[in-house]
Amino acid sequence: MNDLHTISLRSLALFVAVVDSGSFSEVARREGVAASTISRMVQQMEATLGSQLLFRNTRNVSPTEAGMQFAGAARTMLAQFNTAQAQLIDQQQQPAGLVRINAPVSFGQRHLAPWLGELLLRHPALKVEMVQTDDFIDPLQEGTDLLLRIGELKDSRCHARVLAHEHYMLVASPAYLQRCGFPATPDDLLRHQCLLYRGVHGLQRWYFRDDRGQWQNPPVAGALVANNAETLIIAAENGLGMVLFPDWLVGDRLQQGKLVRVLPACEAATKTAPQAISLIWPRAHPLPLKTRAVIDFFVEKVGQPAYWTR
Known part of the structure; x- marks a missing residue:
């Protein structure tokens, strides 16, 4: 038997059509090709398989036993191909699969997790696997579709x-400021309780931009140092001192009047280089519809300006 890969899906479809109709000419008319073209195609298929597939006479054609068997297998293959093709088209039209x-x-808990329910309701064929870590992640090595x-x-x-x-925003509770007063300049912070993140x-470090546009790093100290931002924010709410954190972390407390x-x-910062909040995906791969849908969803929900700054 010769290489089966020389038989195309179109050849299989035309052969099944000939078996079903019993006529080269009918299939040729329907497909807009010459009957001789289909006849040669079947002959080439028979040569490839090493078996006669059709009985031919002047009026019609009919399948041999081998032809009946091969036509059944061809129908199965064509059905499987059509199913796979339909699934791919559906996935291109509707976001589906695992992201x-x-x-x-902290950002994942505050600004991604609350929206996941709406994301999955909007795209019911979508699944999400969420990993939250502050460690460095290489998306090309970890198999991650999307990083924030x-x-x-x-x-x-x-x-x-x-x-x-x-x-970044320097914040404190109303009770602390009533007790200790407002600093007039960053240099005054040395006389205040500054709750620091390690x-x-x-x-x-805490940086403040001066009138000349230069970043200054005034000395700050306080009674509490912690490696968890939420702990420091709760301490600030309870009047223990001031914290310097990004707007996305303290914006809700400002809106509630707690800070x-x-x-x-x-202008304040903990790093002098501009810091962007970004969704990142590997350049080496085309962007699937499912990933694009997640990106578009979070862009919509964060808004411009970001909702935590309004």
Whole structure:
């Protein structure tokens, strides 16, 4: 037997049509080709398979035993192909399948997790696997479809969609400010309780931009240092001191009146380079509809400006 790969799906479909109709000419008329073309195609198929598939006479054609058997197998193959093709088309028209998302712990809890229910209701064929970690993740190595990362955009191997830019705010509770007063300048912070975050890179520095546009790093200290932002925010709400955190982390507390901005006219940061909140995906792969749907959804929900700043 010769190589079966020389038989195309179209050849199989035309052969099944000939078996069903019993006529080369009828199939040729329906398909808009010459009857001799279909006849030669069947002859080539018989040569490839090493078996006679059709009995031919002047009026019609009929399948041999081998032809009947092969026609049954061909129908199965064509049905499987049509099913697979339909599924792919459906997936292109409707987001479907698993999307693996990786996000920082705090941002994921506050600004991704609350929207997942609506995402899955909007796209019922979608599934989400959510991993939250503050560790570095290489999307090309970890099999992640979509990463949310906060920082500078450096990795040229990836595409990115910026959701928002991170802005830092110095905040404290009304009770603390009533007790200790408002600082007039960043230098006054040395006389205040500053609640400090210690991460994997050490104690977080506080920067403030002066009138000349230069970043200054005034000395700050306080009675509490922690490696968890939520712990420090709760401490600030309870009047223990001031915290410097991004708007997405303290915006809801400001809206609720639990915290108040301090030095609002002074630009603040913990890193002097601009920090973007971005959705990132590997450049090496085309963007599937399911991933694009997730990106579009979160872009819509965050909005412009980001909802936590309104």
